[in-house]
Amino acid sequence: MLSLNPRDLSTLNRLGKALSELGRYGEAKQAYADAIEIDPTNNIARKNLERLTQLSDEAPTGRPSHERMDPRLFIEETGKTGFTNLVDLAPREVLARLTAGDQV
DSSP: OTTTOTTOHHHHHHHHHHHHHTTOHHHHHHHHHHHHHHOTTOHHHHHHHHHHTTSOSSOOTTOOOOOBOOGGGOOOOTTOOOOOOOOSOOOHHHHHTOOTTBOO
């Protein structure tokens, strides 16, 4: 898609997400940086680039694979939101590697 439209922000953001989940952090950072260069107000790219700056460019060896949650476990009901306080958080580098759907 980028060969057809190298300035497509959605594609750059999705590429950054995919590379991040593969542990290819250096390439993910570049995809998000490219998106910010095109649109400095791109909050998705900015937020993800900020998260990735806490990590080295490549995933550590022996990185465990992510187990995904069954999406049927989540029930969406408009207007129903819950909050919880988290305690004993992992170090920032560990938290920066988490993506939506990871078990914690």
